[in-house]
Amino acid sequence: MNGHSPLALVPKTDAKQSMKDFKTDQEVRWCPGCGDYAILxxxxxxxxxxxxxxxxxxxxSGIGCSSRFPYYMNTYGFHSIHGRAPAIATGLATSRPDLSVWVVTGDGDALSIGGNHLIHALRRNVNLKIxxxxxxxxxxTKGQYSPTSEVGKITKSTPMGSLxxxxxxxxxxVGAEGTFVARTIDSDRKHLQSVLRAAAEHRGTALVEIYQNCNIFNDGAFDPLKDAEVRDDITIRLEDGEPIVFGADRQKALRRTRTGSFEVVDVADVDPSEIVVHDAxxxxxxxxxxxxxxxxxAFEHTPIGIFRNVDRPSYDEQMRAQVEEAAETQGPGDLAALLGSGDTWRID
Known part of the structure; x- marks a missing residue:
């Protein structure tokens, strides 16, 4: 856990809670077999x-299949507008330090119309979890290609393949200097929950990408990561402070190249000191x-886990400190006086 816990100001319950306490009476309406059920x-x-x-x-939440999430959580929620969930959550998190604020979004919602809102929430390090x-x-909207669809993807909107x-x-x-960046998979509950725990305790913005299967319009997109025969050879599980070693027999590892990138090597062929140690x-x-x-x-290997987990003051902490300093030096302020100050006039 970095710094102090962002949950320190959130009221605790005296009663023991269970999964049932967080379920609502709403019918969960996703397609049968959708990965959203597992995440929920x-x-x-x-x-x-x-x-x-x-x-x-x-x-x-914003708009999309995932954005029905608030209806199924027995908490407060806000089904907002397309791409703007991080902006709305920013206002909520900065004005209410007594809340644990979560954003639920999809690859289309977050990375198309919501792209700027996402990167600015990350760079500001607002105390919310995405x-x-x-x-x-x-x-x-029934199967068009999204900002994360692969080149050549055949969909209703790209019948000859996405360009x-x-x-x-x-x-x-990471490029937006996000302080907590992680990836997990819908079907791996143990791993998913371990990442969620770390995200909840992180000070500032935590982004968790969850590979989620759409069995209607993009079924099997992540099957290799779930196939017992190949998943261990292509999945790199990141553990902070540990050498990056993977494979069914732990026979593969990562080594730095002279250009600063990584290459996959056989453990038996390198000195242990050459193997990269993960430092989130x-x-x-x-x-x-x-x-x-x-x-x-070019690599065909997929890292999962926490890529980055660094300590930096959150935006809301710094904003509250500025407000407190202003109140100490200038007084608590008077909204009515402020509105009536400066160049004002009356129209009769």
Whole structure:
């Protein structure tokens, strides 16, 4: 946990909570088999561990399949407008330090119309947690390509294949100097919940990209990461402070090249000192960025876990400090006097 806990000001509950306490009476309306169900269950079963009052937890969403999330959480919630969930959540988090604020968004919502709102929330380091459901498709509008769809993707809006180079959400977040950047998978509840715990305790903005299967319009997009026969050989599980070693028999590792990028090597062929040790707390984002590039077609390996987890004062902490300083030096202020000051006139 970096710095002091952002949950320190959020009221705690005296009653023991369970997953049932976070379920609503609303019918969950996603397509049968959608990965959103697994994420919802993971969040509902994880939140009781925080011991927070449900009325002090808020979920803010934008537009898309994932954005129905607030209806199914027995907390406060706000189903907002397309791409603007980080902006609305920023206002909420900065004005209410007694809340645990979560944003639920999708790859289309967050990375198309919401792109600027996302990167500015990250760079400001506002005390909120962003869950980015990435299924690499527009599901709610029935299967158009999204900002994370691969080049050549055949969809209703790209019948001859997409020409757009896709966003890498992790690279984008690291490039925006996000202080907590992580990736996990909808079907791996243990890993998903471990990342959520770390995100909840992080001071500032935490971005968690969740690979989420859309079984209707992009089924199987992440199957290799779930296939028992190959997943261990292509999935790199990041553990802070540990050498980056992977493979079914732990036979593969990462080594730095002279250009600063990474290459996959056989453990038996290198000296242990050459193997990269993961350092999520490194203020220099270059290692985290290099790791984020490993799932490009040239490497075909996918890191999951926490890429970056650095300590930096949150935007809301600094804003409150400025307000307190202004009140001490200039007095508490008078809104009516402020509105009536300066160049004012009356029209009869």
């Amino acid at each position: 269950a993971a969040v509902q079963s994880f939140l009781p561990e925080l011991g927070l009052k449900r009325e002090n937890i808020t979920f803010v 869950l980015l459901f990435n299924n690499r498709i527009y599901g709610l 757009d180079a896709p966003f890498n959400p992790i690279s984008l977040a 707390a490194n203020p220099d984002p270059s290692q985290a960025f290099a790791l984020s590039r490993l799932d490009s077609p």
